[in-house]
């Protein structure tokens with residue numbers, strides 16, 4: 001009878017060989033894409049499809065070891081400061097499952113922002129400070145609605161031009177802060193990557209990770 005350690009090792013080997021298989025197929029697909037003369041639009045959709053295929057295949061291969069796949073995920077911002085893996089969707093057009101929930105709320109943000117906000121709210125609570133969330137990711141249609149209700153910045157209002165809001169990338173949150181909580185945020189928000197970056201909007205905090 002094999003020991004449980006051996007069974008585990010065999011399991012990892014199987015996963016590794018499955019990943020190697022997927023990677024070689026990926027390379028083959030990418031090579032096909034490069035050699036195929038396609039229009040820009042076709043290339044974009046082809047690479048999106050390839051990404052999805054890879055993600056699905058990887059998830060299948062990893063099976064129950066999904067948590068280790070999660071750990072391996074890395075996040076980055078592109079040259080425009082937009083999360084690399086969300087840029088393909090467009091501002092305000094990010095599918096719900098590409099974002100992450102903030103703690104046990106129904107609010108969603110770009111995953112690193114959601115995780116940092118969750119931790120910040122928990123740490124504030126330890127200091128006796130309650131931080132509430134009034135808004136987070138905002139779809140394009142919701143941005144149109146906010147602009148209609150609050151007016152555009154360019155016209156003295158309080159809303160970004162639809163399709164340009166930091167909320168549309170899951171990169172900003174509007175917080176419900178009493179005086180004590182606002183003082184706490186101004187002293188501590190930066191440690192968690194949150195920046196009070198809009199004049200006249202002490203509730204609006206954008207996520208600006210330092211290392212990304």
Ligand SMILES: [Zn+2]
Nearest residue numbers: 172173174204
């Ligand atoms: Zn805001």
